[in-house]
Amino acid sequence: MKKPVLDTVKNWVDERTGLVKFFTEFLHEEIPGGTRFSYTLGSACMFLLTLQIVTGIWQLFYYVPTIDYAYSSLSYLRLQVPYGWLIHGIHYWGGTLFTIIVGLHALRVFIWGSYKKPREMVWLIGILLILITALFMFTGPVLPWDKNGYWAGQVGIGIAGSVPLVGSFTQSILQGADKMGQMALLRMYVLHVAILPAAIAAFVMLHLIAFRKYGESGPWDEKKRKKIGYFWPEQIFKDVVVSLLIFILLVFLSAFFPSPF
């Protein structure tokens, strides 16, 4: 009997890459204790990160990282570009929401003890990801070069400069000059759109690889652990429902609480 075309293509790809087998195992991962909404926070972080990356790249089509045009280019994007208000709003509120969800995710992992052996690497990489998130939240607001952004950058770099021994050096690297100006804006820009995204992408991949080695830790009650759930489709469905709620919240905030400028 002739195989369907899709099966033929899948087999051809899998023979040469192993991808189909990888994704099949990935999707049919068992979850001790069954699927839960409390497990959706990690996927919510991934969803928000994807939105941040896409909306961030889209804004690069209009944003100009110079002190002459940073503010006016962003104003143009928000007021005159079709749906610019939405894309900028999603990025603005997405950053705040991402920080909150990352914090809740870490809290859930801590309360459930999922950081314990043999999952220490997942936890440690996660802490690194929290630090990278904090750096995103520091460099991003400087880019509009408005009053809030300028002084936030000035104060933050000043705090970095107050660290003993390495402070002056750190401040000079971040500022790129004797005072806050074009060089500082450029450095915040490069950090925010190139270095930090590359770092977060790399460490998120490591985080997922380490996580998939042992999977979800599950509930500490042995009786509850006997129930088995599956990643696909049950857990993914819950992940997607939470992602939809986050998405609706982001659009609502963008429409009714636009970023101040």
Add this chain to the structure above:
Amino acid sequence: MTNHTPTPRSQEPEDIQKRNFIKGATAAILGFITLFLTIPFVSFLIPSSNEGKNKKFVKVPNFPSLTIGAPTKMTFQDVDVQAFITSNIVYDIWVIKHAPDKATVYSPLCPHLNCRYTFVDSEFKCPCHGSVFNENGKCIGGPSPRPLDTLAYKIEGGELFVQWDLFKAGIPEKVEV
């Protein structure tokens, strides 16, 4: 991945139906989010059109002192606005003054491929591909598909005002870009 024999899934019809429903619902939600975002993301990239924007006449200095009958290259300045960037641009044009209240104004760009031409030996000559035009703008040699493009103008109080415009190159019709 944990190393153990996977637990087989229930093959009860209700469980299979439930799984299929969940798969469909997941696909529907993801499809909705993707579709909802497609329109903004595509519209965001489409540049705004200049159609319908008011074109203005800009003063060209030194017209009163121009020699009658002699094609002269003249320049004028205007403000150019591109999105959020405003800059001064210097335009050049060819002007033939016929009388204090009459002139012919040519675009400086050859209709063949938009090179800048010169006025030599009583003819307009394009150095790029050899198009030649007489003082009336008519193409008398070379590959240009149409005569020199004229620009709209007006003379007020003895001063020349010109409306800058760009036209598509390489076609017989004079069509604004």
